[in-house]
Amino acid sequence: MQDYQNEMFPDVVVGITDAEVIPDMKPEPALSATPAFSPKSLFVDAEKCVVWEHTARDADKLVEADIRPLAESIKASGQQVPVRVRRIEDDRLEIVAGVRRWKAVRLLNDEGCPVKLLVQIVQMDEDAAFRFAAAENGPRSDLTPIERARFYQAAIDHQYHTGKACADAFGLHKASISRVLDVLRVLKFVGKKIDDHRAISAAQASWLMSLLRNVNEEADPTDEGLEGDRHAEVIAAIDGCTAGSAAEVFGQLRQALAPSHKDGGIDIVVDDDTILGSITRSKSGAVRIAIGPEAGSVELPTLIASIRVALTTLRAG
Structure with a gap:
């Protein structure tokens, strides 16, 4: 398998050396996630890698059905896109982008198909890692709204501290960040009613939060004095809902709260x-x-x- 992969990627080398580490890669937020340079790729054992704690992809929620098509593609044609990683302690590699590819390679290995993981090692600090991950995941349609919201919240909590600073770093409008974060905010109110939080859309969350909050788009309606005019009415409607899917719960709320x-x-x-x-x-x-x-x-x-x-x-x- 190694020889076959090397034919597909003539610039691949086996093993990791300091010469392969790319210094201080800091992509601009509005640009593509692909670096302007073309670093060499190399194959490593998938077990050598761990997932960055702030990655947008929830690795624990990825089941076999989510990665089976990708695993079969890698088995048949080789891994086409490298996983972006950085060095951490104990000579391990931390995955900043490419969790699905890593999981797919691990699945193949678990099934007795020995496959190495194609990676690019990039030296980056937390700011660069957040920017890189945001650019890499921005156009992905398979990220759920709650995964995207948790990534933005992690960026605010651990790096940028405000929604505006986060939006500036990622080349987005502050309102766009706030709308996505509504998916997390709305869980305080309907989380126990909805069986799968991954199915909550940003549109559904923004609609409900617009009824709960006042004019401050980042106000937390659970804070005293920040409730919107219809807060009590909305809470009563939520309490009266029957638990179910996101579509079912929000459908009940729309009927109860529509003019x-x-x-x-x-x-x-x-x-x-x-x-x-x-x-x-x-x-x-x-x-x-x-x-x-x-x-x-x-x-x-x-x-x-x-x-x-x-x-x-x-x-x-």
Whole structure:
């Protein structure tokens, strides 16, 4: 297997030497996670690696079904993308990005298929590690909202201390960080009602938190004096919910907390039934579109399409 992999990667060397360590790699937050240079890759034993405690990927939650396709691909064609690691004590390597690849190689080894792990060793401090991981994981669609939220929270707690500093480091808007963190904040209120927290979307969390908090987007509604105007109403609705999936619980809450629209208005909703606002028509025929704060969690084309559907429904009525 080693010879086959070396044919695929002619720059691969066996073993680890200090010459392979790349000094002070600090990627810019808005750039690709791929370094501007092309360091040599090398194969190591997967058991030599440990996972960085702040990685976005929850390694413990990855089950065989999550990594089986990747493992079969590595078995058939070799590992195409190296795992980014850095040296730590006891000559071990800490994985900053590439947890799924590491787990896939370990799965193959456990099944009797001897495979080495392809890595790139990069020397980086915590700031560089957070920036690198953010750039690497930014475009990944398979990261759950709660994994992304926990990564941002770890970055704030251990490195940047504020949401704004974290957003600046990652090249993001502060509001984007706050919306993702709503997935963690909302657990204080509905965590016991939802059977799988990984299924909570940022849109669902932002909608509920917008009803719980006041105008301060980072206020903790559990703090005295920071409750929103509908706080008591929302808590009562949550208490009255039947436990179940995220879709079921938030569906119950939307029904309980949606405005009555006595004027015959139509809700503006997206595919996951999140209510973004409403459209009403006055006696004179004028149409009024009211957009709520939860609309900030969706892309503009999605918002426009949802408004168009609601407007068509209003006219048909």
